[in-house]
Amino acid sequence: MNEDILQGYKNYLRQEYRKKNTVNTFFSGISLFLEYIEKPLEEITLDDLKEWKIQINEKHRTNTIRTWIVSVNMFFSWHGKPELKLRYPSQQRAQRIIFSNDERDRFLEEAEKDPLHNVVALGLYDLILRPNELIDIKISNIDFTNHKIYLKDAKTGDATALMSPRFEKAVQEYLKVRLKPHPEFVDYLIINPNTNGYRQKYKSTRGILRITKQIGLRAGIRKNVTPYKTVKPSAITLRFNEQVNPRTIQRLARHSDIKVTMIYDHSADNDALAYLRKQYRNVDYEKLTPQLKAELLLDEYFKGKMDKTNFQQCLDVLKPEIKRDERNDIGYV
Numbered sequence: 001m002n003e004d005i006l007q008g009y010k011n012y013l014r015q016e017y018r019k020k021n022t023v024n025t026f027f028s029g030i031s032l033f034l035e036y037i038e039k040p041l042e043e044i045t046l047d048d049l050k051e052w053k054i055q056i057n058e059k060h061r062t063n064t065i066r067t068w069i070v071s072v073n074m075f076f077s078w079h080g081k082p083e084l085k086l087r088y089p090s091q092q093r094a095q096r097i098i099f100s101n102d103e104r105d106r107f108l109e110e111a112e113k114d115p116l117h118n119v120v121a122l123g124l125y126d127l128i129l130r131p132n133e134l135i136d137i138k139i140s141n142i143d144f145t146n147h148k149i150y151l152k153d154a155k156t157g158d159a160t161a162l163m164s165p166r167f168e169k170a171v172q173e174y175l176k177v178r179l180k181p182h183p184e185f186v187d188y189l190i191i192n193p194n195t196n197g198y199r200q201k202y203k204s205t206r207g208i209l210r211i212t213k214q215i216g217l218r219a220g221i222r223k224n225v226t227p228y229k230t231v232k233p234s235a236i237t238l239r240f241n242e243q244v245n246p247r248t249i250q251r252l253a254r255h256s257d258i259k260v261t262m263i264y265d266h267s268a269d270n271d272a273l274a275y276l277r278k279q280y281r282n283v284d285y286e287k288l289t290p291q292l293k294a295e296l297l298l299d300e301y302f303k304g305k306m307d308k309t310n311f312q313q314c315l316d317v318l319k320p321e322i323k324r325d326e327r328n329d330i331g332y333v
Helices: 003-017 020-037 046-057 062-078 101-111 115-125 131-135 165-177 206-218 227-241 246-253 258-262 269-282 290-302 308-324
Strands: 148-154 157-162
Touching: 003 020, 003 062, 020 046, 020 062, 046 062, 101 115, 101 206, 101 227, 115 131, 115 165, 115 206, 115 227, 131 206, 206 227, 227 246, 246 258, 290 308
Parallel strands: none
Antiparallel strands: 148 157
16 A cells, blocks of 8 residues: 555665664654554544554553654655654663673773784774674774774764774784685674684674673673673763763764763762762861761772771771761761
């Protein structure tokens, strides 16, 4: 009934996005909607869209619903009917099991023992590359002068990833030991070492998944370490925890919308309180309450700026103040 128009839309998506998974994602919502409504496109009204939205709200997750509605809105905009548009729910926070700082450090330190694994680990963590982007990197598209990698045919078209100094070093070290590739693949950075004789690039992202899991196991990390569910969310969330500017994180992750970046921000009340405590370093110490003075002393002690003897002596000095101010409980010290 609407096959010709749908085929034209699919061709449009292929021209715009090129990646098969991206095309299928943006096509999924409108194809499901038309299967549900069973009407010619010219007869569809906004009420039809609203009725469909109610139906999918009852059965599917928020982020799935959001994707489908974006797909439908894109289609009708392309079809010349932008007034047929639904409001979609906000994207939910990314609920992933991320690395602790210690696990992150162990993961990257373990990867250093193998040049190929080091390139993979730093590509995933420092550059926040997708596995398919990693296996498609060409040496001719690496710009060491400007510290950039030019990504061809990435998820949203051509893009630029910024290189960290340690990633650049890892690439140079890997190229020294990289197996000689078949002439057809000589320009690809990462060569699959497990192919028999015919050295070529990885045909799929399974090789990157396997390397990532191997690094995690050798590092003694009990989590299921994967590029998308562990390393990528860790790379973004841990930068939020380090108070990196969200716009900087957005650029590193190459998100077109800052809202996508912010779903990885899991700042909690403790983070906010820790920030507020830091502000007391710039005020008059003598005007602080005994509790805040004790907190500052403890902070200095944990950071190694004060030895145990001096820390105990300072607490002894505070004891008379603590007794006078029974409202404050610093028993945790």
